[in-house]
Amino acid sequence: MGRVMSGVKFCQINMRTTIQISILDRSSPRLTRTATSTVSQQGAGGNWATVGRRRRRRRRGGRRVQMQQERRKVKRVELRVGTLNVNSMTGKGRQLADMMERRKVDILCVQETKWKGSKTRWIGGGFKLFYHGVDGRRNGVGVILKEQYVNSVLEVKRVSDRVMIMKLEIGGVMMNVVSAYAPQVGCAMDEKEDFWSELDEVMNSVPKGQKVVIGADFNGHVGEGNRGDEEVMGRYGVKERNEEGQRIVDFAKRMDMAVVNTYFKKLEEHRVTYKSGGRCTQVDYILCRRVNLKEIEDCKVVAGESVVKQHMMVVCRMTLEIKKRKRVRAEPRIKWLKLKKEDCKVEFREKV
Secondary structure, three states: OEEEEOOEEEEEEOOEEEEEEEEEOOOOOOEEEEEEEEEEOOOOOOOOEEEEEEOOOOOOOOHHHHHHHHHHHEEEEEEEEEEEEOOOOOOOHHHHHHHHHHHOOOEEEEEOOOOOEEEEEEEEOOEEEEEEEOOOOOOOEEEEEEHHHHHHEEEEEEOOOOEEEEEEEEOOEEEEEEEEEOOOOOOOHHHHHHHHHHHHHHHHOOOOOOEEEEEEEOOOOOOOOOOOOOOOEOOOOOOOOOHHHHHHHHHHHHHOEEEHHHHOOOOHHHOOOEEEOOEEEOOEEEEEEHHHHHHEEEEEEEOOOOOOOOEOEEEEEEEEEEEOOOOOOOOOOOOHHHHHOHHHHHHHHHHO
16 A cells, blocks of 8 residues: 655555655756665664656747747837828817827828828928828828838828828838728719729738738728628627628728727727717728737727817727847958058968
């Protein structure tokens, strides 16, 4: 019969007891020695013998260590991207800059700017507006950047007064920001078709390996719930879906995008983007590629701002993983000037 108590094992055979004790060898931290002895029940002493037994060593570079090493190689940059229908930029430049500074927004897509031309302008507070418009009374889109990202702009493509795309390089990561403004419900069908075809063309022009964020006023309701559309949206929309909302979902499926607003459970005041005459709806959205959805940490409507009466700003917080570049050792330069010295000339001739 045998039993184990506190690392000591007793075995009783023919009125004699065999004792086996595991002892940690201090001289070797990974070595355990086993002492055994056979004694009678009266406690007669026996001969002790030690047997070396090595513990199983943990393999270096385990999963946890490898993950820590990978994290050291990656630098994380937090980016806050928003979208807002400003209903005319006239007289609101400084207000928007103060709001972006207060809410710590780095990039803001704006719609219905109602400014004519394709220009850039500093609006104060270290923020710069890139905009495009054809008519000074309607439409117009733009992107406002924080000063630290202005020099990161590689290209600005102004497709129409409803669609524009900006390409940035942030720490070696290619980032495409699209500002879009869809026609309202009462607009002609041809105008709606032109808008969606332009947006499709813009998305098809972006390489698949690059990140894309769309900030838009789509003038549609994707609705609450996502049965049948789980791959492109979450369950936290607002009210029921309409025809324009179905167009948004179809576009997301075509381009393998995700409607970011609907993935985060929020109070209704942090989901509603448009209020007018007692109506509360969701028409402003932020979209990103489905493969990059894991980088989005939060997305909600910012309530309490009075820059625009009817529309509210939607802001998402995302984290970009930027891999550190390996240092390349430069080849040593040949110092030809030393050949002017006589001793260097002699040594050079002998070696050559």
